[in-house]
Amino acid sequence: MEVIFKVIRQKPDSSPVVQNYLLDVEPGNTILDSLNRIKWEQDGTLAFRKNCRNTICGSCAIRINGRSALACKENVGSEIAFKQQQFGSTSSSDEIPEITVAPLGNMPVIKDLVVDMNRFWDNLEAVSPYVSTAGRQVPEREFLQTPEERSRLDQTGNCIMCGACYSECNALEVNENFVGPHALAKASRMVADSRDNNTENRLEEYNEETKGVWACTRCHFCNSVCPMDVAPMDRITEIKQEILARKQKSDSRSIRHRKVLIDLVKKGGWIDERQFGLQVLGNNFKDIRGLLGISPLGLRMLTHRKFPLKFEPSEGTKEVRSLIEAVRLEEGKE
Template sequence: MEEGNTILECLNRIKWEQDGTLAFRKNCRNTICGSCAMRINGRSALACKENVGNELAQIPEHHRPEIPEITIAPLGNLPVIKDLVVDMRSFWDNLEAVEPYVSTAGRTIPEREFLQSPQERSRLDQNGNCIMCGACYSECNAREVDPTFVGPHALAKAQRLVADSRDTAIESRLENYNQGTKGVWGCTRCLMCNAVCPMDVAPMDQIGKIKQEILTRKDKQASRSIRHRKVLIDLVKQGGWVDERKFGIQVVANFFRDIKGMLSLSPLGLRMLARGKFPLGFDASEDTAQVRSLIESVQTLKSETPEEEILPKS
């Protein structure tokens, strides 16, 4: 093979000339359909997009064997049917769980089209580029350890509906996406979905936008996940960084309201005390005032600026 050949061309040649039983999915051959997603040298990518030269470039020349190898494997987090073909049912079921279509009420326009301004439509551009290839789902650490987590692909699509001016079910959607680790709070922010997405959808960023919508509507008592985020910001504003003594009490013990949560902290606290790792005091950062000013400036900007003006340009 030549360095300019794509991985998909390599697989075609194997199937056509060496082993006709090799099974893999393909369709458009042009980075549009997402069918040929697989793990190439340990990372999820599109076989029609990656080429031999780029893969060889990842191997330092002094470590490159006379006949270099490129390792191809099926996507992760999905059962293998045969060779590189995986069972995508959980992927599609989780997408369906977030109801990835404009609400019925939003579609009921009897006399005219439902028009959007260019600014309203531009809010859908980035997550609208998703081709459902499964690369992000394959690399999702949260999905690997928590089978109830719907996955980054579903939540990236969910954000498209939250941001859609035609949708009339935003509040009920946010309640659905706020369901513990099944929804947005299951994301561990490992950045792997952003790293492997071939269309620059940045699923983790989309999940963050949904979180922000939820946080603006909920107070600290709504859930531990929401309290975690709000307390973290409050403590950093107070001292420039997190006072770990207060963090556990305010988040897990819920300001001494959650007795069970407070008791769950006792074994860890005792071990820390025994090993001299429990901070008896707290030294605020010398730059606390500057940190507080930065946080308040960002919060003011978000509250006063239309979202489409502060969204990153893709």
């Protein structure tokens, strides 16, 4: 079958251009196979990364049809089907299918599909992604773990540092201080590791508002593109739960946001917006600056008759409360 590969090519300090390559391929050929053929048969100047060709090293991560993925994992047939499913099939059977290939996002382009990953690695280093044994005496034998303790590290241990989650992270697009989902997924492994003795200090570091877990927008993109099912957003949530268990509402706005939301939903079945703003942003009149910050919004709502003057609890409040308690009970068993 013939396929047109639309490759987004770029050099530093220049605008990207689209270059088309026509290939006769099999549906089972991978995108990396196709890129290799383009380079070997049509254009030797095309630049991209590769290594193992077996979904182990993560080197060949790029954007394929608008999402980040491993070029050695995705094949031509599935990509054509994906594009038709996502965007609809409006073309006739005679038209040649197209696959668009682009460099990863949130990283500067070096050339074509090759990006500069220095910041990616720097952010990983910022969370100290290795077991701390400071303060321990060197043992006569190795540190031992039970099968259960080791199993807690299995999912995060699958991460191959391909950069797909980092590429799709919309929090990174607006907050350069955020360390990224890859780093926090590794951080969650350190928190769960029974050999590490620096958990409290780690959680304080990961609690930093613009750098740590609270900067995550919970968009779920990192989970959806991870080729190894690490689910970075879920790992970030696990760190949040560890922090929340150790913190009070008064400690920070991020902590109040989560705790107040749950308390109000338990009390009324849904959120009393008046109390939410007062307690989270105003910290019950203790944060004057926070109160002043939401005053203009409150005045506009009053002017447009959008301000809720009273609150009616949900008819299903008891059911909502019981669900929350059931979830917390299950979490306590883990």
